[in-house]
Amino acid sequence: MSGNRSAALDYAQKNHARFLEELKALVRIASVSTESQYETQMAAAAAWVADQLRTLGMNDVAVCPTAGHSVVCGEYRCSDPQAPTLLVYGHYDVQPPDPLEQWENPPFEPTVKGDYLFGRGASDMKGQLLAGLKAIESILKTDQLRVNLRFLIEGEEEMGSPNLAAFIAENQHRLQADVALNLDSGILAPDFPSITVSVRGLAYFEIRLYGPASDLHSGTFGGAVHNPAQVLCELIAGMHDAQGRVTLPGFYDRVRPLSEAERAEMARLPLDEAYYLKVTGAPALYGESGYTPAERVGARPTLEVNGLLSGYTGEGSKTVLPAYAMAKISCRLVPDQDPAEVYQQLLDYLNAHAPRTVRWEVVQHAGSPAAMIALDRAELTALSQAMEQVWGKKPLYKREGGSIPVVAQLQQIMGMPTILCGFGLPDDNLHAPNERLHLPTWQRGIETLIHFFYNLTS
Amino acid sequence: MSGNRSAALDYAQKNHARFLEELKALVRIASVSTESQYETQMAAAAAWVADQLRTLGMNDVAVCPTAGHSVVCGEYRCSDPQAPTLLVYGHYDVQPPDPLEQWENPPFEPTVKGDYLFGRGASDMKGQLLAGLKAIESILKTDQLRVNLRFLIEGEEEMGSPNLAAFIAENQHRLQADVALNLDSGILAPDFPSITVSVRGLAYFEIRLYGPASDLHSGTFGGAVHNPAQVLCELIAGMHDAQGRVTLPGFYDRVRPLSEAERAEMARLPLDEAYYLKVTGAPALYGESGYTPAERVGARPTLEVNGLLSGYTGEGSKTVLPAYAMAKISCRLVPDQDPAEVYQQLLDYLNAHAPRTVRWEVVQHAGSPAAMIALDRAELTALSQAMEQVWGKKPLYKREGGSIPVVAQLQQIMGMPTILCGFGLPDDNLHAPNERLHLPTWQRGIETLIHFFYNLTS
Numbered sequence: 001m002s003g004n005r006s007a008a009l010d011y012a013q014k015n016h017a018r019f020l021e022e023l024k025a026l027v028r029i030a031s032v033s034t035e036s037q038y039e040t041q042m043a044a045a046a047a048w049v050a051d052q053l054r055t056l057g058m059n060d061v062a063v064c065p066t067a068g069h070s071v072v073c074g075e076y077r078c079s080d081p082q083a084p085t086l087l088v089y090g091h092y093d094v095q096p097p098d099p100l101e102q103w104e105n106p107p108f109e110p111t112v113k114g115d116y117l118f119g120r121g122a123s124d125m126k127g128q129l130l131a132g133l134k135a136i137e138s139i140l141k142t143d144q145l146r147v148n149l150r151f152l153i154e155g156e157e158e159m160g161s162p163n164l165a166a167f168i169a170e171n172q173h174r175l176q177a178d179v180a181l182n183l184d185s186g187i188l189a190p191d192f193p194s195i196t197v198s199v200r201g202l203a204y205f206e207i208r209l210y211g212p213a214s215d216l217h218s219g220t221f222g223g224a225v226h227n228p229a230q231v232l233c234e235l236i237a238g239m240h241d242a243q244g245r246v247t248l249p250g251f252y253d254r255v256r257p258l259s260e261a262e263r264a265e266m267a268r269l270p271l272d273e274a275y276y277l278k279v280t281g282a283p284a285l286y287g288e289s290g291y292t293p294a295e296r297v298g299a300r301p302t303l304e305v306n307g308l309l310s311g312y313t314g315e316g317s318k319t320v321l322p323a324y325a326m327a328k329i330s331c332r333l334v335p336d337q338d339p340a341e342v343y344q345q346l347l348d349y350l351n352a353h354a355p356r357t358v359r360w361e362v363v364q365h366a367g368s369p370a371a372m373i374a375l376d377r378a379e380l381t382a383l384s385q386a387m388e389q390v391w392g393k394k395p396l397y398k399r400e401g402g403s404i405p406v407v408a409q410l411q412q413i414m415g416m417p418t419i420l421c422g423f424g425l426p427d428d429n430l431h432a433p434n435e436r437l438h439l440p441t442w443q444r445g446i447e448t449l450i451h452f453f454y455n456l457t458s
Numbered sequence: 459m460s461g462n463r464s465a466a467l468d469y470a471q472k473n474h475a476r477f478l479e480e481l482k483a484l485v486r487i488a489s490v491s492t493e494s495q496y497e498t499q500m501a502a503a504a505a506w507v508a509d510q511l512r513t514l515g516m517n518d519v520a521v522c523p524t525a526g527h528s529v530v531c532g533e534y535r536c537s538d539p540q541a542p543t544l545l546v547y548g549h550y551d552v553q554p555p556d557p558l559e560q561w562e563n564p565p566f567e568p569t570v571k572g573d574y575l576f577g578r579g580a581s582d583m584k585g586q587l588l589a590g591l592k593a594i595e596s597i598l599k600t601d602q603l604r605v606n607l608r609f610l611i612e613g614e615e616e617m618g619s620p621n622l623a624a625f626i627a628e629n630q631h632r633l634q635a636d637v638a639l640n641l642d643s644g645i646l647a648p649d650f651p652s653i654t655v656s657v658r659g660l661a662y663f664e665i666r667l668y669g670p671a672s673d674l675h676s677g678t679f680g681g682a683v684h685n686p687a688q689v690l691c692e693l694i695a696g697m698h699d700a701q702g703r704v705t706l707p708g709f710y711d712r713v714r715p716l717s718e719a720e721r722a723e724m725a726r727l728p729l730d731e732a733y734y735l736k737v738t739g740a741p742a743l744y745g746e747s748g749y750t751p752a753e754r755v756g757a758r759p760t761l762e763v764n765g766l767l768s769g770y771t772g773e774g775s776k777t778v779l780p781a782y783a784m785a786k787i788s789c790r791l792v793p794d795q796d797p798a799e800v801y802q803q804l805l806d807y808l809n810a811h812a813p814r815t816v817r818w819e820v821v822q823h824a825g826s827p828a829a830m831i832a833l834d835r836a837e838l839t840a841l842s843q844a845m846e847q848v849w850g851k852k853p854l855y856k857r858e859g860g861s862i863p864v865v866a867q868l869q870q871i872m873g874m875p876t877i878l879c880g881f882g883l884p885d886d887n888l889h890a891p892n893e894r895l896h897l898p899t900w901q902r903g904i905e906t907l908i909h910f911f912y913n914l915t916s
Contacts, residue, residue: 221755225738234695276679280674285684401678
């Protein structure tokens with residue numbers, strides 16, 4: 001280990017107590033983005049982050065207005081003209097604290113108990129954001145940072161980032177980088193380092209079926225008219241085959257197959273059937289034949305019914321033959337599926353299978369492709385080595401089943417890949433009462449990021 | 459024609475104008491049963507009907523309280539110990555008049571225009587009820603009535619008769635009769651006399667499916683867990699085969715086949731494909747192979763989806779994998795299906811087809827068997843002959859697709875069959891603005907009922 005790297009690590013250890021006090025100061029700011037009563041606190045949190053960046057010596061720090069909550073930007077230019085550039089992504093907003101009565105300590109009065117800091121946002125993601133900033137501080141105070149940095153710290157992640165795509169599109173000049181470092185992620189367990197290497201895409205649709213001109217009496221007309229709710233069920237039932245595969249024509253054509261090496265890697269994840277049964281509470285598992293649950297969630301595309309509505313759904317009975325039936329359907333996509341193509345595949349399916357007894361239409365709600373970091377990319381290797389340097393074992397590569405809008409937006413708008421990095425834990429109570437941060441893991445996270453910055457240029 | 463019968467018919471013709479004035483008086487009473495603001499008018503209508511019965515010379519006339527609106531009872535005992543006994547059924551309540559702005563005349567200010575009397579309840583069923591009472595008056599004023607009568611005139615038909623079954627069960631002694639004469643029916647067209655000889659039964663269920671313990675994120679878990687909304691669609695899709703037949707095991711075992719004579723009779727009904735397309739506005743018709751639309755609605759059982767609900771059904775998108783899915787399903791039954799057996803058939807189907815990835819339950823909401831009058835029954839022949847005597851042509855026998863609670867209740871509680879008789883027309887705007895009564899048909903109805911009473915004992 002080079003002397004300077006070791007000085008930075010020493011600095012991080014010696015300053016742990018102060019880092020924690022600064023994190024507590026940030027957690028005390030109730031920056032709930034979804035409720036207007038917290039507006040002052042949102043502005044205070046943005047200002048706090050901007051001050052941190054200025055204190056670190058970042059340039060051009062600015063709190064940039066959007067149609068919603070502000071985005072904090074800034075940058076660091078190192079002296080080496082060959083240095084890589086990273087776009088550090090984070091968010092300063094947090095989930096609402098409800099239900100308040102279930103918190104053992106007030107959500108915005110951060111409290112240390114044993115190895116944990118309790119408080120709303122401690123893990124998601126004020127702790128993760130500060131791990132990044134404190135790693136940078138540790139290097140800058142003891143050495144030179146040989147990486148260019150740009151910052152994109154938004155305030156609307158917990159609202160679904162409604163104004164972020166527009167902000168990225170209009171501010172590409174100040175965001176340009178080789179790769180984004182998204183700090184809003186986690187690892188599998190305190191002794192189980194892992195890196196999320198892909199997120200699935202999303203193609204969300206609403207199918208609307210129209211039968212008779214208005215709701216009919218099911219006695220007077222039942223038997224002579226096709227019931228749109230029945231037709232909807234038949235169409236949806238046909239969207240999976242007996243092997244649990246999606247039947248939209250061409251759905252799997254672009255799906256990148258899993259290599260044997262990737263399957264072996266995924267088999268090492270602690271995500272077996274028993275795990276999925278326990279966390280979901282489902283009576284039994286289900287999925288595409290020939291794949292493990294972790295592969296089905298991480299590396300295979302799906303089609304889910306997110307909502308169904310037709311006819312009378314109140315208490316008791318009403319003998320209506322509905323005029324209308326609606327389903328919300330969404331597909332999770334994997335590389336290299338294209339949301340626009342999946343939309344066309346759904347239309348093809350309906351054109352082929354919808355009977356002429358109904359009219360139908362499809363509304364598109366959202367679409368984003370999957371994103372996967374190239375497994376041989378230098379930044380990924382640098383992060384993997386950093387984890388091994390801290391934990392003493394290689395991290396597992398994990399594929400995430402969900403979709404992260406900013407990852408897809410940076411890819412789509414700027415062609416920028418993302419490295420997902422973060423040290424949250426599955427039992428941190430994200431979005432729930434008694435959210436907490438595991439402090440030993442947090443400290444390892446800071447150390448991992450110090451190693452990462454050094455590995456990038458060594 | 460016997461001299462006395464002809465005197466009764468003469469009386470009915472000569473008194474037409476007064477009969478109409480009395481009907482207008484009854485229509486003026488806004489007896490809307492579903493809204494509490496009309497409570498006084500409901501009591502006034504019951505009193506009006508009771509006064510009519512007393513004026514006719516009926517005995518033991520009483521306005522009998524129930525948990526809801528009152529039932530008017532009364533009886534007539536003729537001197538002939540061999541005379542048959544009829545239970546005359548009607549209702550004095552009407553539908554709400556909304557939307558008021560679409561009425562050309564105020565709904566409770568009865569107005570004659572051309573051949574029609576306009577007003578809420580003119581056809582459904584104050585006109586039909588008075589046709590019965592005025593036929594009785596015409597005979598009693600000119601001759602002797604050789605039939606025993608009992609009356610059951612309820613005030614909650616437009617609410618679904620919630621208190622009628624209890625009333626019938628507790629008052630069997632005052633309702634006992636050979637057959638019920640239900641005046642709440644209609645004919646196909648002014649020149650198309652018809653008699654409804656059957657109504658379908660009903661078996662109404664709610665199917666509830668439970669998958670994961672709570673709603674899941676469709677990204678984090680989609681692919682590894684069976685989606686209850688998808689399972690529900692698959693189960694419902696399997697409830698019909700490609701011929702439009704219901705697949706519940708044993709569903710058709712007790713269905714009484716249509717005889718060739720009945721099919722020929724039904725083929726004469728003006729209920730062809732063009733008719734059903736026009737009145738439903740459906741893009742195309744549908745139904746069980748091998749049957750006409752009229753047969754599918756009148757003489758074949760069905761299974762309809764009355765409601766579907768699962769997951770997120772609001773605006774836009776939410777990426778939820780629902781924990782729960784619900785369908786309301788009802789079967790229309792024909793003789794000799796048994797609602798309890800159909801419930802068991804549904805359980806058998808679900809036991810055979812529901813996957814072990816979900817838990818399920820079925821709630822029963824309502825059940826009543828179909829009712830059909832024996833086609834060789836003397837009272838039916840008497841009514842058919844009466845129509846032929848008035849119209850100069852035989853009426854068609856029609857099977858009604860809907861269910862009439864009181865018909866099933868009298869059958870179930872007292873074993874009493876029902877003759878359905880009435881002279882409403884399909885374009886009377888029942889339950890709609892500008893409800894109307896076709897006065898020439900109404901007069902023929904009074905004459906038909908006079909003939910009917912004579913035919914019963916001749």
